[in-house]
Amino acid sequence: MVLSEILHAREQRTAKRLAIASKGCAGISLSFNIPGFPKSNDQISQAFNLVVGMLEDFLLAHRILIGKDKISPSTDAAGDFYLCKINESSKNIIDIKNLCEQFEQQHPLQRIIDVDVMDSSGKPISSGKEKKCFLCENPAIFCMRNQSHKIEDINEFIESGINQFLRDKKLEQTKLKLSELATQCLLYELSLSPKPGLVDRFGSGAHQDMDYFTFLNSISSLSGYWSQLVELAFDKNFKEKNTEIAKLRTLGLSMERAMLQATEGVNTQRGAIFLIGMLVYTAAKLINEDKIPNNKNLPALLKDINNDILKDELLHTKEVITHGQEIYKKYGNETGGGIRNEMAKGLPVVFNHALPYLEAALKKKSLLMADTGIQPALIRCLLTIISKNNDSNVLYRTDIDTLQKLQNMAGICLKDEVHFENNYIKIREFCLEKNISPGGSADLLAATIFVYQLKNITF
Ligand SMILES: [Zn+2]
Known part of the structure; x- marks a missing residue:
């Protein structure tokens, strides 16, 4: 990069500023203060674009309206550059400069950012304050003239500042996105109606102690916790896996307590907390490693984190505590391992059966864009799961024969589209008659929706 190219780029910037002034408008420009060469790279540009968005929001929040014909951020030899004209503001130009x-x-x-304001004649507005140096409290101009700092130290400061900023932004966006998806998948599962034996918008299914509103309370009570799981996943300080699992369990216990408080003691979503919680955690871990969560790395990481959970929590237990543990003792791992066994295998029902079904049915479009209609696709996705899943909720209330009957009925329903409605009614009647509710399968449906939506988001 030769100096003349930078000078040329700066001349072009001046020409752009003057073009705004020629229309009688004041303007605001943004650039990064990067000494040495190169003036930009992928990371710097990425950070720059984020700062542009923050500046635009800041200006709008202070009722400084900028032109629609703003010049979008560009990168030239002098680095990244953004310029906009001020269309309307009740503030005078000095106040705008101060803001x-x-x-x-x-x-x-902070000091890496340069926001310049020019008046309607194209003259830069100065606040009279001197800019401080990156590395010390002296004026920047003083350190530059005296070459007070090594260029490597300055570069190191800028690089680590930009890296930290990008990491913080990524954490913030991941927290927002994954919390949204976790809440969304639980709301979709709950609202899907009618469902066999399960709580839905039309009724309580085979449940006497909970209804639609109990679940709304339950989902709401969990909404603040998903972002904490993301924070945990972004924490790279775990030396030992046991510490990581213990921290996850601690958070899981807090979530269970919040749920029980919101439902006045009814266990609505203990399974969902475990399942969706693990998915949020593993997805966040992959995103933190700059990987895009997919059908391969997500189940692999789930397996890796969870393969000790089954023997840890079920095998070594002497006292029967939860329903899951009771079923495990009675039926053994393969049939009675429930969600823990499914998780330790990397959720094969979700990744090998339910997700491929949903992707084909919705043609990989977003849930709202699906032209086949979301309701029929999700009902068939739930039936796919019921036909494959050894649901411990069903086993706990009845026996292995009833479970297999339910699995078969779901399979028949899926194979015969002509008699679908009739067969689907029969499954619902069967669940009420046997007083069963495939809650484990409902949780896996929520998990499938979560993974499906995960692929449609961009960070
Ligand atoms: Zn200095």
Whole structure:
């Protein structure tokens, strides 16, 4: 990169500023203060684009309306650059300059950011304050002239600042996105109606102690916790797997307590907390490693984290505590291992059966864009799961014969589209007659929706 190219780029920026002034408008520009070469790279540009968004929001929040014909961020030899004209504001240009300085000072990238304001004649507005050096409290100009710092130290400061900013942003976005998906998948599963034996919008199925609203309370009580799982997944300080599992369990216990408090003691979603919690955690871990969660790395990581859970929690227990443990003792691992066994194998019912079904049915479109209609697709997806899953909720209330009968009925329903409605009514009647509710399968449906939606999001 030769100096003349940078000078040329700067001349072009001046020309753009003057073009705004020629329309009688004031303008605001943003650039990064990067000494040395190169002036930009992928990471710097990524951070720059995020700062542009933050600046635009900041200006709008202060009722400084910028032109629709703003010049979108571009990268040239002088680095990344953004320029917009001020269309409307009740503030005078000095106040606008002061606000832009406030933006710089409050921003995590602080001294790396340069927001310049020019008046309607194209003249830069100065606040009269000197910019401080990156590395010390002296004025920047003083350290530059005296070459007070090694260029490597300055580069190191900028690089680590930008890396930290990008990591923080990624954590923030992952927390928001995954919390949204976790809540969404539980709401979709709950609202899908009618379902066999399960609580839905039309009734309580085979349940006497809970209804639609109990679940709304339960889902709401969990909504604040998903982001804590993401934070845990972004924490790279775990030296030992046991510490990691213990931390996860601690958070899981808090979630269970919150759920029980919200439902006045009814266990609505203990299984869902475990299942969706593990998915949020593993997806966040992959995202933190700059990987896109998919059908391969997600089940592999689930297996890796969970393969000790089964023997740890079920095998070594002497006292029968939960329903799951009781079923495990009675039927053994393969039939009675429930969600823990499924998890330790990397959720094969979800990744090998339910997800491929849903992807084919919805043609990989987002849930709202699906032209086949979300309701029929999700009901058939639930039946796919019921036909494959050894649901411990069903086993606990009845026996292995009833479970197999239910699995067969679901299979028949899926194979015969002509008599689907009739067969589906029969399954619902069967569940009520036997007083069973395939709650484990419902949790796996929520998990399938979570994984399906995960693929449609971009970070
Ligand atoms: Zn200095």
